[in-house]
Each structure stands twice: as structure tokens, then as C-alpha cells.
Amino acid sequence: MTANKGFMTKQQSLHKIALLVFDGVAIGDVSVPISLFPYAVNRAGSPIYTVGICSSTERLQTGFLTIAAPNDLSWALSADTLIVPGVDDLETAIPSELIDIIQKAWVKGVRIVSLCTGAFILAQAGILDGAKATTHWKATNEFVKRFKKIKFVPDVLYVDNGQILTSAGATAAFDLCLHLIREDCGNEVAATIADLAMVPMERAGIQPQLSHSSLLSENDPITKILAWIEENIERSFSLNDISNKFNLSTRTLTRLFIGSVGLPPAKWITMARIRKAKSLLENTNLSIDIIAEAVGYSSAEVFRENFRKASKFSPSTYRRIYHRDIWSE
Known part of the structure; x- marks a missing residue:
């Protein structure tokens, strides 16, 4: 285009x-x-x-x-x-x-x-x-x-x-x-504008999906869960792992996610992984293999497939377009 x-x-x-x-x-x-x-x-x-x-x-x-x-x-x-x-x-x-x-x-x-x-x-x-x-x-x-x-x-x-x-x-x-x-x-630029406007950067369907867990109230029961996931994004965890960590049933956990961020847990976690990967592609020179591991994927191939589905670009193409070096001149 x-x-x-x-x-x-x-x-x-x-x-x-x-x-x-x-x-x-x-x-x-x-x-x-x-x-x-x-x-x-x-x-x-x-x-x-x-x-x-x-x-x-x-x-x-x-x-x-x-x-x-x-x-x-x-x-x-x-x-x-x-x-x-x-x-x-x-x-x-x-x-x-x-x-x-x-x-x-x-x-x-x-x-x-x-x-x-x-x-x-x-x-x-x-x-x-x-x-x-x-x-x-x-x-x-x-x-x-x-x-x-x-x-x-x-x-x-x-x-x-x-x-x-x-x-x-x-x-x-x-x-x-x-x-x-x-x-x-x-x-990064879009997230900054979203924060300035105090609106979520990404939403799914007709439901709200906040791009940063910090935008939720500290009293929201899911805030700590989202923060923990983002802090441990390099790990591979299942719905049961998260439920056990916070002493919740999987049904309650799913209900919390949908009610607060408008997405089921697996979808939100995938988007959180991709969001972190985008930041690393934009701001570092780390290899694709290292980035894949840093955001919790078992292999670079699986990471590339998920990244392309979410962003319409391969990780390498995304880096070539959005890497911070393009703003340095």
C-alpha cells in the first residue's frame, strides 16, 4: 500500500x-x-x-x-x-x-x-x-x-x-x-499515544483489552495476575499453572480475564508475548532465537508463526521497519 x-x-x-x-x-x-x-x-x-x-x-x-x-x-x-x-x-x-x-x-x-x-x-x-x-x-x-x-x-x-x-x-x-x-x-509510539490519551491500545472484538496491566486499578483482582505474567513472560505456563499460583479455579480465572481485559487467558498471554517481542525487536539487536526464548516460546519457528499471525509481519521484517535506528538519523 x-x-x-x-x-x-x-x-x-x-x-x-x-x-x-x-x-x-x-x-x-x-x-x-x-x-x-x-x-x-x-x-x-x-x-x-x-x-x-x-x-x-x-x-x-x-x-x-x-x-x-x-x-x-x-x-x-x-x-x-x-x-x-x-x-x-x-x-x-x-x-x-x-x-x-x-x-x-x-x-x-x-x-x-x-x-x-x-x-x-x-x-x-x-x-x-x-x-x-x-x-x-x-x-x-x-x-x-x-x-x-x-x-x-x-x-x-x-x-x-x-x-x-x-x-x-x-x-x-x-x-x-x-x-x-x-x-x-x-x-512503542502507539503505546505512548494510548497512554497519553488514557485509552487501551488494543481491544478485541467489542470488548476492552487493556494493553498495559498498569492501567487497571490496583484493587482489580486480576492486576496482580497480569503483572506476574508480564514479569515471567519468558516462562512457559499453562492455565492450570496460573490457577494454582493464585489459588483460583480455571473457570474463575477465565471469568476474571474476560471481565477485565475482554479476552480469555491464552489469547491475552499470546498478545503479551508478542507485545514484549515487538519491544525487543524495536529496541535491541538480540537475535530472533534469543527473543523467542525471552518471550516464552519453545522454538524460533513457533515464535515466528505466532508473530506473523499477530502482526502480519515476520519478526525480521518487523525489525527492519520499526527498529529504533530508523529514528536516529
Whole structure:
């Protein structure tokens, strides 16, 4: 995908994000990208993204607010990523020039992202035909009824088709934007932004999955369990091992995990191992064999298989893209 290529090399130019706004835009969807992307910085403290608000008019009205748009729609065609927020009312008329810009950006290979009901706008532009997509759960029936050529995916936070990505409603916009930052900049930058925004970096399905056990309350009964697992991530342990360690039945342990982090224990442990491995790949020159052992895998082959499933990259490719040396120049 062309939109990400700048982050796979050592080029220093800012990644341009165009945020489209229009009369009736959902202000919550507008606020999420401008609350996250501007705060992503490299190791030298320099910004990674520049975000420009684009519209067909200099001022527009949404709810009780008036938004000033300093950039016209043509600015979006020079962007690396184009973000389309949702609408407050599904009957809102979308300007034809905005649809035209989305279509042109798609042809150019710009990464295109919709938040919440912004998927309706991408669908109207015809760029989702034959692809998978999601949107706010309350708009599901209307979306399916209107756009029969699109493969609607329920009960997910976002859908990543490569060039085109769509998010579910409300706070799922955070999940998708953090996913983009993680894909562009690596796990460490995304985790920092998640901590600044006080939101979980990773969630599974429609359930919350906190990326750091420190974000849980100290009084949460699972906090000590998660901390112990992370401190002993190099060990191989079963569900019974953990249950016995904390004097719990396996059923109670599973219930605690699902209730607190939204995942069964085995899935959370695998993600914790991968998270640690990503940190080691980004920040050290340790061999893949040593990293595999350090995060609890019996062999490098098993580690590579699990890492690829979780991150879409092999460990070596991930290191080549995200190793800290790319930020040192």
C-alpha cells in the first residue's frame, strides 16, 4: 500500500493526514484524529504527522459549533492518509465535490479511513464495493439495506482492507487511529499515544483489552495476575499453572480475564508475548532465537508463526521497519 511507504524507509518528511469536514459532520469523529496523530513523535522528539482540516467551504456548521477549515479539498489529494468522519444524520446530503475527492484519492492510492458512519460516505463514493466494512452498530440495518455490494462485518472495532479502513462507532475511532499509528510508527509510539490519551491500545472484538496491566486499578483482582505474567513472560505456563499460583479455579480465572481485559487467558498471554517481542525487536539487536526464548516460546519457528499471525509481519521484517535506528538519523 502506497500510503505507508514513508514509514518503511528513513525519510524524514511528515506523513500528511487530510481530515474531511462538512456540514453535519459528527464532531466526536473529528476530535479523535486531532487528539492522537499530532502527538506522535519520533525518538528525536519531532512530529511524525501533520493533520490538515479540509472542506469545500471555509466555515461550516455542525451541531452548536462552527468549524473553520483552513484547507480546501484539493489539499487532500496531496495527503498520505484521508480520514472521513461520520455524519450526525444519515440523511445528510454529502457535497458532490467531497465524493469526487474521495474517488480521486482512492485512484491515487491514498490510504482512506472512515470513522463511524463515515463508511456511508465511502460507500456512496463506490470505493467499498466488493470489500469488507463496518460502521456504527445502530446504523447496521440501514447500511446493509443501502449497500448490497459491500460485505458488512458486524461486532468488530474496525476493518482493515489495506488501502481502505473503516471503524465501528464512538470510541472505535480511537482503536482504528491507534492501529494506524502502530502500523506506521511501531508499537512503542502507539503505546505512548494510548497512554497519553488514557485509552487501551488494543481491544478485541467489542470488548476492552487493556494493553498495559498498569492501567487497571490496583484493587482489580486480576492486576496482580497480569503483572506476574508480564514479569515471567519468558516462562512457559499453562492455565492450570496460573490457577494454582493464585489459588483460583480455571473457570474463575477465565471469568476474571474476560471481565477485565475482554479476552480469555491464552489469547491475552499470546498478545503479551508478542507485545514484549515487538519491544525487543524495536529496541535491541538480540537475535530472533534469543527473543523467542525471552518471550516464552519453545522454538524460533513457533515464535515466528505466532508473530506473523499477530502482526502480519515476520519478526525480521518487523525489525527492519520499526527498529529504533530508523529514528536516529
